[in-house]
Amino acid sequence: MKQRRKVLIIGAGRSTSALIKYLLSKSEDEKLHIIVGDKSLEAAEKLVGKHPNASAIVLDIFDEKIRRKTIENADIVISMLPARFHLSVAKDCVTYGKSLVTASYISDEMMALDEAVRKKGLVFMNEIGLDPGIDHMSAMQIIDRIRKKGGKLLLFESFTGGLVAPESDDNLWNYKFTWNPRNVVVAGQGSAAKFIQEGRYKYIPYHRLFRRSEILHIDGYGKFEAIPNRDSLKYRDAYKLHDVLTLYRGTIRRVGYSRAWNVFVQLGMTDDTYIMEHSENMSYRDFTNSFLQYRPNDSVELKLRSYLKIDQDDILWEKLEELDIFNPNKKMGIKNGTPAQLLQKILMDKWTLKKDDKDMIVMLHKFGYEYKGENKQIESSTVVIGDDQICTAMAKTVGLPVAIATLKILNASITKPGVQIPTSEEVYEPILKELAEIGIRFTEKEVPYLGYNPEVVNG
Amino acid sequence: MKQRRKVLIIGAGRSTSALIKYLLSKSEDEKLHIIVGDKSLEAAEKLVGKHPNASAIVLDIFDEKIRRKTIENADIVISMLPARFHLSVAKDCVTYGKSLVTASYISDEMMALDEAVRKKGLVFMNEIGLDPGIDHMSAMQIIDRIRKKGGKLLLFESFTGGLVAPESDDNLWNYKFTWNPRNVVVAGQGSAAKFIQEGRYKYIPYHRLFRRSEILHIDGYGKFEAIPNRDSLKYRDAYKLHDVLTLYRGTIRRVGYSRAWNVFVQLGMTDDTYIMEHSENMSYRDFTNSFLQYRPNDSVELKLRSYLKIDQDDILWEKLEELDIFNPNKKMGIKNGTPAQLLQKILMDKWTLKKDDKDMIVMLHKFGYEYKGENKQIESSTVVIGDDQICTAMAKTVGLPVAIATLKILNASITKPGVQIPTSEEVYEPILKELAEIGIRFTEKEVPYLGYNPEVVNG
Numbered sequence: 001m002k003q004r005r006k007v008l009i010i011g012a013g014r015s016t017s018a019l020i021k022y023l024l025s026k027s028e029d030e031k032l033h034i035i036v037g038d039k040s041l042e043a044a045e046k047l048v049g050k051h052p053n054a055s056a057i058v059l060d061i062f063d064e065k066i067r068r069k070t071i072e073n074a075d076i077v078i079s080m081l082p083a084r085f086h087l088s089v090a091k092d093c094v095t096y097g098k099s100l101v102t103a104s105y106i107s108d109e110m111m112a113l114d115e116a117v118r119k120k121g122l123v124f125m126n127e128i129g130l131d132p133g134i135d136h137m138s139a140m141q142i143i144d145r146i147r148k149k150g151g152k153l154l155l156f157e158s159f160t161g162g163l164v165a166p167e168s169d170d171n172l173w174n175y176k177f178t179w180n181p182r183n184v185v186v187a188g189q190g191s192a193a194k195f196i197q198e199g200r201y202k203y204i205p206y207h208r209l210f211r212r213s214e215i216l217h218i219d220g221y222g223k224f225e226a227i228p229n230r231d232s233l234k235y236r237d238a239y240k241l242h243d244v245l246t247l248y249r250g251t252i253r254r255v256g257y258s259r260a261w262n263v264f265v266q267l268g269m270t271d272d273t274y275i276m277e278h279s280e281n282m283s284y285r286d287f288t289n290s291f292l293q294y295r296p297n298d299s300v301e302l303k304l305r306s307y308l309k310i311d312q313d314d315i316l317w318e319k320l321e322e323l324d325i326f327n328p329n330k331k332m333g334i335k336n337g338t339p340a341q342l343l344q345k346i347l348m349d350k351w352t353l354k355k356d357d358k359d360m361i362v363m364l365h366k367f368g369y370e371y372k373g374e375n376k377q378i379e380s381s382t383v384v385i386g387d388d389q390i391c392t393a394m395a396k397t398v399g400l401p402v403a404i405a406t407l408k409i410l411n412a413s414i415t416k417p418g419v420q421i422p423t424s425e426e427v428y429e430p431i432l433k434e435l436a437e438i439g440i441r442f443t444e445k446e447v448p449y450l451g452y453n454p455e456v457v458n459g
Numbered sequence: 460m461k462q463r464r465k466v467l468i469i470g471a472g473r474s475t476s477a478l479i480k481y482l483l484s485k486s487e488d489e490k491l492h493i494i495v496g497d498k499s500l501e502a503a504e505k506l507v508g509k510h511p512n513a514s515a516i517v518l519d520i521f522d523e524k525i526r527r528k529t530i531e532n533a534d535i536v537i538s539m540l541p542a543r544f545h546l547s548v549a550k551d552c553v554t555y556g557k558s559l560v561t562a563s564y565i566s567d568e569m570m571a572l573d574e575a576v577r578k579k580g581l582v583f584m585n586e587i588g589l590d591p592g593i594d595h596m597s598a599m600q601i602i603d604r605i606r607k608k609g610g611k612l613l614l615f616e617s618f619t620g621g622l623v624a625p626e627s628d629d630n631l632w633n634y635k636f637t638w639n640p641r642n643v644v645v646a647g648q649g650s651a652a653k654f655i656q657e658g659r660y661k662y663i664p665y666h667r668l669f670r671r672s673e674i675l676h677i678d679g680y681g682k683f684e685a686i687p688n689r690d691s692l693k694y695r696d697a698y699k700l701h702d703v704l705t706l707y708r709g710t711i712r713r714v715g716y717s718r719a720w721n722v723f724v725q726l727g728m729t730d731d732t733y734i735m736e737h738s739e740n741m742s743y744r745d746f747t748n749s750f751l752q753y754r755p756n757d758s759v760e761l762k763l764r765s766y767l768k769i770d771q772d773d774i775l776w777e778k779l780e781e782l783d784i785f786n787p788n789k790k791m792g793i794k795n796g797t798p799a800q801l802l803q804k805i806l807m808d809k810w811t812l813k814k815d816d817k818d819m820i821v822m823l824h825k826f827g828y829e830y831k832g833e834n835k836q837i838e839s840s841t842v843v844i845g846d847d848q849i850c851t852a853m854a855k856t857v858g859l860p861v862a863i864a865t866l867k868i869l870n871a872s873i874t875k876p877g878v879q880i881p882t883s884e885e886v887y888e889p890i891l892k893e894l895a896e897i898g899i900r901f902t903e904k905e906v907p908y909l910g911y912n913p914e915v916v917n918g
Contacts, residue, residue, distance in 0.1 A: 268664030
């Protein structure tokens with residue numbers, strides 16, 4: 001009997017469920033044995049269950065001896081650790097000649113291993129989750145096709161969002177936490193968002209970001225809105241888009257979310273840089289009041305309406321009330337909390353997925369190009385709904401590309417050595433094909449080239 | 460003949476003019492010789508002129524040998540260097556047993572020298588300029604007086620501003636740069652402003668700061684406005700104000716400034732954290748347009764009005780136009796500029812003091828207290844106008860307290876040893892007295908206790 005091949009998965013976090021499920025489903029045919037290593041044996045055991053082709057082990061990556069031995073013993077390694085922990089794993093993979101797959105952004109330190117990785121003929125595939133991951137593959141497939149037939153790219157816009165599925169969408173924000181809530185609360189903070197529209201650089205500071213949303217439409221799912229990411233020019237090099245006039249990347253929400261979220265930004269509730277005094281005993285109402293004028297004879301409600309000029313009939317107000325931010329009885333119960341931590345507490349009361357709730361991933365790309373003197377545009381989108389609270393849409397879209405890539409590298413159908421991201425045809429073609437077979441499929445359509453020049457549209 | 464006492468002044472910056480002028484004026488009677496050391500001999504020479512009791516020397520504080528020799532040779536040392544350069548000077552002062560005077564905030568490293576300074580019986584007087592400096596002294600004089608007669612402090616508010624004198628005030632902003640323009644452009648940035656009003660902590664994020672100004676009135680000078688500083692609680696320990704219900708510190712501007720400045724904040728023009736593409740060849744209009752939507756068929760003007768909801772008849776608009784921010788012909792000419800650097804360029808065209816312009820320093824304190832069951836309030840203020848472009852109000856208010864303190868330490872009328880700030884009676888009484896004699900004098904008045912409770916005011 002052929003010896004089973006050992007796939008080592010390091011880190012048993014939320015995003016590994018679909019990844020492991022996929023590999024287990026292939027384990028008999030492909031003769032795989034899956035080893036899930038985590039510092040918590042319980043977490044690892046929970047993921048592998050009692051499957052005969054899998055085992056759970058304790059793996060503390062700071063224990064060098066054990067880490068090395070475990071990696072030496074594997075045939076291929078997947079690191080689902082937070083990005084900052086990949087490097088020691090990656091170095092061991094070089095030492096013992098194992099290929100490596102991660103869903104994280106390539107760090108400079110990871111890139112520095114490229115020569116050693118190439119020399120040993122290994123594949124170190126990174127950024128092969130959802131975003132980054134599926135976005136790279138689905139975009140490059142169309143970009144390469146346009147280029148091959150002689151088209152010239154003019155515009156590339158790309159939008160992704162993790163949302164709640166329509167069937168579980170039961171609040172006024174049309175939003176629930178489907179991933180790390182903290183990341184949602186502090187999203188967009190830091191330096192200004194930067195992008196290019198028709199050759200002009202545009203900059204939006206954080207405090208205006210949520211008033212600069214744009215409307216998107218996805219067939220069958222209606223309208224969405226997108227707010228610009230900080231990093232729209234990030235993939236200019238990777239996609240070779242240096243001459244493109246419009247480059248814009250954004251985060252998708254349901255329509256109206258950003259305008260209401262802007263209230264928290266304006267008040268300063270998303271700030272994570274300082275600790276609020278007496279946060280533990282603060283009520284939700286006290287918290288809100290901390291950002292408003294001292295006027296003891298006026299209500300917190302009226303002070304807020306007046307401060308941010310919220311009309312009496314503005315639906316935004318119902319969104320705030322739904323979150324209970326004026327409640328004088330609910331206590332924070334968090335010591336030394338930052339505004340962002342306290343806001344997160346308020347939101348988690350209402351935005352935590354219920355037992356049967358499903359999540360939804362939405363991704364949309366727009367490609368504008370010139371072909372034989374004519375301007376054309378392609379829109380490509382996918383919507384993925386979660387199966388349940390374990391195999392969420394997020395876990396599937398992050399984990400499945402990792403799993404598929406791992407197996408293809410193990411089977412030597414992806415072979416180009418080096419530290420890389422999945423922007424080459426050898427990689428994205430077979431992976432997108434298989435993703436489509438298991439339900440993660442992009443719908444493409446030709447639309448009139450819009451660009452950003454109204455006269456072009458009217459003309 | 461008595462040997463002349465040598466006063467070493469390190470650093471020949473803008474704020475040293477009044478300091479040196481004062482010491483020179485006393486040099487005959489007090490038998491002083493003033494040595495001004497700077498890395499630029501020219502700068503030092505310009506300040507001392509041809510005065511027989513002064514000399515200019517080259518002093519590079521990184522040249523340890525020269526620095527030590529120079530300090531050893533002095534009788535007292537004044538450091539007017541940027542705060543981060545004080546430490547090596549301070550350590551040499553300990554070694555050679557010289558007292559030291561600076562206008563800078565005490566750093567932790569400076570404070571760590573306290574024991575050694577006390578042991579040698581030296582006085583290291585810090586924070587004895589304007590703000591910090593005159594604010595400490597003028598506030599503590601009244602706080603101590605209230606306490607001595609048995610009053611209990613309820614409220615302390617303190618406001619300072621560097622403005623243009625009324626006779627030189629000829630633009631719509633009622634503002635010109637009288638100090639480092641960069642500090643004005645980035646003022647208020649960082650973590651939220653924090654203060655206490657009637658026992659409640661209040662927090663204002665940077666992007667709302669300029670919409671939270673309060674109106675002040677100073678007899679003879681009319682109305683001003685103040686925006687909160689980030690650090691209103693800073694002197695709670697130093698002034699022993701732990702039980703005080705209201706603590707608020709602010710920066711003074713002329714009425715209407717903050718609301719107009721808010722436009723720059725909203726657009727993101729005050730951001731100093733990233734470099735704008737192609738900044739060198741950008742026109743002022745391009746710069747403004749960078750923060751607005753791409754809409755080639757609409758004017759930059761209309762896009763801005765619409766974005767920030769500026770009414771057609773809003774005087775704020777004239778303020779923007781006065782600065783020429785829509786000019787397509789004026790070029791930035793600054794390579795790799797941050798938004799803040801580029802905005803500073805625009806402002807310097809209009810806000811630079813003209814040859815005969817004078818500056819003005821305004822300081823106002825409010826003290827609320829309970830005395831024999833009654834609530835009372837004192838307001839204390841000073842307005843200082845500059846003599847000319849050399850002896851500006853800023854140079855006088857920073858330099859004169861330093862000069863007076865230096866002489867009093869040299870003459871052993873201020874003797875309490877240690878690293879300190881001028882909050883003790885021994886220090887502030889004689890210095891404030893002499894400042895008043897030379898024209899920097901506070902006017903005090905009793906007003907009804909206002910606090911922040913309207914019912915108290917009405918009652």
